[in-house]
Amino acid sequence: MELKKTSLYHEHIQLKAKMAPFAGFDMPLQYSSVKEEVFAVRRNCGMFDVSHMGEFFVTGKDALKFVDNFMTNDFINAGPNKAVYSPICRENGTVVDDHISYKIHDQKILICVNASNMEKDWNWLSKNVGKFDCKLENKSDDYSLIALQGPKSDAILKKIHLLPPGDFPYYSVKESERNNYKYIISKTGYTGEDGVEIFCSHDFAKILWKEFLQEGVVPCGLASRDVLRLEVCFPLYGHELNDEVTPLDSALKWTVKMDKANFIGKNALANYSPRYNLVKLSIEKGIPRAGYSILDSNNNNIGVVTSGGYSPVLERGIALAHIEKDRFPKNKLFKIQIRDKMYDTEYHLKPFVVGGHK
Amino acid sequence: MAHEIKPNLKYTDDHEWALLEGDVLTFGITDFAQSSLGDIVFVEFPEIGSMLEKGNPCGVIESIKSVNDLFSPASGEVLEVNENVSDSPENINQNAFGSWLVKIKITNKTEFDQLMNANDYKVHCEKIS
Numbered sequence: 001m002e003l004k005k006t007s008l009y010h011e012h013i014q015l016k017a018k019m020a021p022f023a024g025f026d027m028p029l030q031y032s033s034v035k036e037e038v039f040a041v042r043r044n045c046g047m048f049d050v051s052h053m054g055e056f057f058v059t060g061k062d063a064l065k066f067v068d069n070f071m072t073n074d075f076i077n078a079g080p081n082k083a084v085y086s087p088i089c090r091e092n093g094t095v096v097d098d099h100i101s102y103k104i105h106d107q108k109i110l111i112c113v114n115a116s117n118m119e120k121d122w123n124w125l126s127k128n129v130g131k132f133d134c135k136l137e138n139k140s141d142d143y144s145l146i147a148l149q150g151p152k153s154d155a156i157l158k159k160i161h162l163l164p165p166g167d168f169p170y171y172s173v174k175e176s177e178r179n180n181y182k183y184i185i186s187k188t189g190y191t192g193e194d195g196v197e198i199f200c201s202h203d204f205a206k207i208l209w210k211e212f213l214q215e216g217v218v219p220c221g222l223a224s225r226d227v228l229r230l231e232v233c234f235p236l237y238g239h240e241l242n243d244e245v246t247p248l249d250s251a252l253k254w255t256v257k258m259d260k261a262n263f264i265g266k267n268a269l270a271n272y273s274p275r276y277n278l279v280k281l282s283i284e285k286g287i288p289r290a291g292y293s294i295l296d297s298n299n300n301n302i303g304v305v306t307s308g309g310y311s312p313v314l315e316r317g318i319a320l321a322h323i324e325k326d327r328f329p330k331n332k333l334f335k336i337q338i339r340d341k342m343y344d345t346e347y348h349l350k351p352f353v354v355g356g357h358k
Numbered sequence: 359m360a361h362e363i364k365p366n367l368k369y370t371d372d373h374e375w376a377l378l379e380g381d382v383l384t385f386g387i388t389d390f391a392q393s394s395l396g397d398i399v400f401v402e403f404p405e406i407g408s409m410l411e412k413g414n415p416c417g418v419i420e421s422i423k424s425v426n427d428l429f430s431p432a433s434g435e436v437l438e439v440n441e442n443v444s445d446s447p448e449n450i451n452q453n454a455f456g457s458w459l460v461k462i463k464i465t466n467k468t469e470f471d472q473l474m475n476a477n478d479y480k481v482h483c484e485k486i487s
Contacts, residue, residue: 018396029423030396030423033396033397034396034397034422034423035397035422223396223422223423227422285400285444286400286402287399287400287420287425289425309422310397310399310400310420310422312397312422317400339402339418
């Protein structure tokens with residue numbers, strides 16, 4: 001099957017990006033070097049073409065109720081113009097996907113889902129929308145999405161008149177307009193840094209990409225995006241989350257609001273005892289990779305790395321790992337097996353890197 | 359992809375360079391290899407004293423995104439590995455030909471003679487880039 005191209009495909013080719021297939025799209029993996037791109041986002045400003053992600057819109061009287069019902073997190077009580085991160089669960093508590101819903105207003109909600117799960121999400125939400133008085137539409141093909149991330153993003157947005165007027169705190173969203181180009185802008189991202197995501201037409205995306213380049217913003221690919229999210233310990237579907245686990249298996253209890261009147265999966269999750277603890281581990285030398293085994297101090301196999309890699313900020317190998325709950329070692333000593341060697345790890349209670357988001 | 363090839367070295371299909379001095383063969387990875395791998399962040403060497411076989415994996419080079427085998431250009435006993443590179447793997451990105459990885463005592467010099475010369479290696483790289 002031929003790979004899909006985003007509206008910014010030709011910009012990526014012009015910038016000599018290393019391209020790779022991802023979720024059916026030909027996407028930029030890296031432009032310069034992954035390390036340089038990571039540091040650009042942590043210290044200055046970087047941008048990502050994430051137009052492959054899915055955009056669904058819910059409009060109508062029951063929009064709010066519908067969204068609140070399919071997510072485990074609380075959407076009804078989130079303020080106006082707020083974005084909410086949440087898993088989407090099945091009745092049995094397993095995770096269909098994780099996503100962000102954006103409350104543009106009570107009767108217009110943007111649902112942004114992982115590209116790799118778009119069809120599955122669409123089928124699931126379509127199946128559940130019937131009993132609500134609202135319309136669900138897939139507008140993924142109409143929207144481009146650029147994430148501008150890093151401590152200098154705010155100043156750049158002000159300079160080119162993209163920031164909406166008034167307060168614009170973390171996890172808020174607004175509809176805005178510049179020179180007759182409409183866009184949706186949110187204070188969200190996948191890096192832990194200050195920054196925004198801009199949902200807009202393909203034409204406006206091409207204009208913005210060029211303006212950002214002129215402002216010295218560093219184009220960043222999916223490889224650095226993955227490193228950035230792992231450093232701040234954000235989960236990734238297909239790694240920490242999948243069709244077999246619940247949010248409670250992956251340190252996402254904070255997103256499951258059992259005091260809500262109802263949501264899909266509530267009954268199952270109320271009675272569920274998690275199979276796994278998700279732990280954060282680092283090693284001085286060696287790079288943990290997804291699928292590597294975790295051993296206790298007696299070399300018993302007790303878990304598996306869900307995401308692993310190298311942190312340019314820590315200059316260490318870092319990993320998130322599922323540890324079987326009933327084999328969790330009291331001494332909190334974990335070893336990672338890399339090929340035929342065992343590596344001692346440091347056990348982290350906090351994320352490896354604290355992002356600068358406001 | 360612009361990359362450097364040294365005329366005085368021999369090369370493998372898998373993008374190792376090799377230099378023979380007496381019966382000591384020194385090898386590393388080429389500029390082409392480091393450039394395709396990107397940021398190199400970890401190197402795993404063979405044990406000193408172990409016997410390597412031509413064309414077999416004898417170590418690992420890891421970039422941020424990928425795990426890649428290092429192949430021995432010839433058979434022989436491992437004499438020395440470059441600990442500096444182990445401490446600073448990014449040296450390979452900065453200077454691939456200046457960052458040797460392994461020295462072996464070569465068993466059979468004809469294995470070295472069979473490696474590609476610089477011209478053949480250049481053609482080999484052009485074919486895949």
